[in-house]
Amino acid sequence: MVASLRSHRRSRYFAAMKIAVCIKRVPDMELRFSIASDRKTLDSSGLKYEMGDFDGYALEVGLQLTEKQGPGEVVIYSLGPDGVQETLRKGLAMGAARAVQLKAEEVPFDGLAIAQALATALRDGGYDLILFGRMATDTAHGSVGPMTAELLGLPCVTAISHLEIANQRGTARRDLEGASETVEFPLPAVLTIDEGIARPRLASLKGIMAAKKKPLEVKPAQLGKVSLTVEAMELPPERPPGRIIGEGAEAVPELLRLLQSEAKVL
Amino acid sequence: MANFLAFAESRGGKLRKVAFEAVTAARQAADASGQSEVHALVIGPPGISAQAGALGKHGADVVVAVEHPKLERYNPEVFVATMAERLKGSSYRGGFFAASAQGRDLAPRVAARLGVSLASDVTGFELQGDAAVVRHPAYTGKVNVTLRLAGSPALISLRPGFVTPAEQPRAGRVEMLQPAMDPAAARVTVTELAQRSTTKLDLGEAPVIVSGGRGLRAAENFKLVEDLAAALGNAAVGATRAVTDDGWRPPTDQIGQTGRLVSPDLYIAVGISGAIQHLAGMRTAKTIVAINKDKDAPIFKVADYGIVGDLFEIVPRLTEEIRRIRGSQ
Numbered sequence: 001m002v003a004s005l006r007s008h009r010r011s012r013y014f015a016a017m018k019i020a021v022c023i024k025r026v027p028d029m030e031l032r033f034s035i036a037s038d039r040k041t042l043d044s045s046g047l048k049y050e051m052g053d054f055d056g057y058a059l060e061v062g063l064q065l066t067e068k069q070g071p072g073e074v075v076i077y078s079l080g081p082d083g084v085q086e087t088l089r090k091g092l093a094m095g096a097a098r099a100v101q102l103k104a105e106e107v108p109f110d111g112l113a114i115a116q117a118l119a120t121a122l123r124d125g126g127y128d129l130i131l132f133g134r135m136a137t138d139t140a141h142g143s144v145g146p147m148t149a150e151l152l153g154l155p156c157v158t159a160i161s162h163l164e165i166a167n168q169r170g171t172a173r174r175d176l177e178g179a180s181e182t183v184e185f186p187l188p189a190v191l192t193i194d195e196g197i198a199r200p201r202l203a204s205l206k207g208i209m210a211a212k213k214k215p216l217e218v219k220p221a222q223l224g225k226v227s228l229t230v231e232a233m234e235l236p237p238e239r240p241p242g243r244i245i246g247e248g249a250e251a252v253p254e255l256l257r258l259l260q261s262e263a264k265v266l
Numbered sequence: 267m268a269n270f271l272a273f274a275e276s277r278g279g280k281l282r283k284v285a286f287e288a289v290t291a292a293r294q295a296a297d298a299s300g301q302s303e304v305h306a307l308v309i310g311p312p313g314i315s316a317q318a319g320a321l322g323k324h325g326a327d328v329v330v331a332v333e334h335p336k337l338e339r340y341n342p343e344v345f346v347a348t349m350a351e352r353l354k355g356s357s358y359r360g361g362f363f364a365a366s367a368q369g370r371d372l373a374p375r376v377a378a379r380l381g382v383s384l385a386s387d388v389t390g391f392e393l394q395g396d397a398a399v400v401r402h403p404a405y406t407g408k409v410n411v412t413l414r415l416a417g418s419p420a421l422i423s424l425r426p427g428f429v430t431p432a433e434q435p436r437a438g439r440v441e442m443l444q445p446a447m448d449p450a451a452a453r454v455t456v457t458e459l460a461q462r463s464t465t466k467l468d469l470g471e472a473p474v475i476v477s478g479g480r481g482l483r484a485a486e487n488f489k490l491v492e493d494l495a496a497a498l499g500n501a502a503v504g505a506t507r508a509v510t511d512d513g514w515r516p517p518t519d520q521i522g523q524t525g526r527l528v529s530p531d532l533y534i535a536v537g538i539s540g541a542i543q544h545l546a547g548m549r550t551a552k553t554i555v556a557i558n559k560d561k562d563a564p565i566f567k568v569a570d571y572g573i574v575g576d577l578f579e580i581v582p583r584l585t586e587e588i589r590r591i592r593g594s595q
Contacts, residue, residue: 029405
């Protein structure tokens with residue numbers, strides 16, 4: 001307790017926290033996708049983009065830490081074509097101080113190639129924390145965060161659902177299958193954020209206006225060699241159309257018959 | 267002949283099912299490449315090497331056991347260093363992990379340490395010469411992606427439940443190995459492991475999931491869902507985001523775009539309307555049953571078998587009938 005109180009005081013008066021949050025622009029998952037004629041990419045017509053779900057949580061965690069623990073700065077990074085600037089502006093509107101676009105015409109599927117670009121950009125930033133979402137909702141790999149940590153030689157905790165920072169140390173909880181772990185680590189560190197930790201705020205009108213004047217720096221992304229490449233993309237087979245087999249409790253025997261003899265799952 | 271290394275995940279000194287999935291996958295890869303051996307790496311407290319028999323039974327020629335009193339719980343830095351050093355020092359052709367919570371933490375860092383890419387959360391794989399071709403569901407399960415992974419070792423993490431553990435007995439010869447770094451020197455430490463329940467099945471491993479939504483109207487009514495799951499015997503309980511947001515169920519029960527993505531044999535949706543974010547988490551279930559009072563609810567568009575009506579009448583009846591069937595089996 002004593003140590004914790006002292007650390008709070010210290011962080012309030014001396015340690016301005018510097019936090020980087022890496023966010024990805026991903027397609028809006030609610031839309032219907034189709035595959036382009038090259039059979040390797042999504043048909044981009046009609047796609048809308050947004051900030052990855054988990055990246056929103058990561059940004060919220062970063063903002064709350066700098067608000068609670070006194071002075072600090074949240075810097076957001078996104079790798080990709082100029083379209084990512086819109087996503088970065090959204091992050092600035094939520095409250096990040098400045099943004100960096102690591103410009104690349106295409107975002108590869110290869111997590112290591114991306115992690116190499118991020119590690120290069122973040123290495124001399126002097127960050128206390130580097131935050132990622134648990135995974136990008138599009139590629140669904142969850143590898144860029146821990147790979148970046150490894151390349152930077154930093155402590156790393158993934159998929160955390162609870163976090164406390166005091167006195168340059170952190171305590172996190174991560175959920176496992178049927179269990180959870182409490183993990184302690186020193187700063188600086190890389191963390192990837194799961195859902196449930198903090199609901200991302202909505203940008204206020206004032207925030208949106210302010211975001212227009214905040215600095216957004218564009219630098220070339222120094223991507224690593226790409227060794228994981230897309231061979232093909234396909235839409236999974238459509239589920240057969242749904243079937244209503246009856247109404248009310250009287251339909252239960254028929255359901256059981258179908259589960260046993262047709263679906264063979266009982 | 268280059269061999270394959272499987273990371274055998276354990277918890278509390280016991281191997282997890284995904285350990286056998288990784289060993290089985292490595293056995294498939296080794297058999298496809300000719301005379302290759304499968305090595306399984308297991309890390310844990312003293313005595314963990316006693317698990318070698320079970321790993322041998324599933325196809326491990328060699329069980330590399332790393333024992334240390336300070337390795338009772340997961341230690342990311344020691345595990346990364348030890349797995350990476352072993353993969354590098356013995357020039358393996360490939361390494362397999364589970365895409366479990368632990369494997370998702372470990373595998374990317376091992377890959378980055380070795381400077382090779384990683385194919386994550388894979389549902390199928392094939393070795394083609396120097397490359398590996400893998401399948402991976404992406405975009406919340408809406409797109410199946412085939413990826414080519416170049417380089418050696420080919421590191422692959424497997425979506426839990428997609429490889430069926432198979433018994434193909436091999437020697438399982440134990441080789442003791444020292445951890446690649448002193449566990450006491452690790453910066454990151456797991457100070458506590460809290461098991462939520464020892465009896466309950468995990469959502470990712472259960473063949474049947476009974477899931478509840480807002481239609482249940484109150485947290486205490488989840489008892490209906492739990493009773494049905496208990497009657498089935500092999501079922502886990504899930505929930506929609508609306509329900510976990512309201513605190514009726516813990517966040518870890520959430521199935522959907524930002525929760526768990528599950529593919530059970532049978533998914534029973536109780537009082538769930540079927541928001542697109544929820545469908546993203548369960549659309550790959552083999553058979554879907556929906557019970558909902560609104561016949562126009564989107565869940566009925568994906569349900570193989572839908573019943574329209576009052577769940578407070580239908581679910582208890584279903585539970586009772588299942589008990590009767592299970593009792594007579």
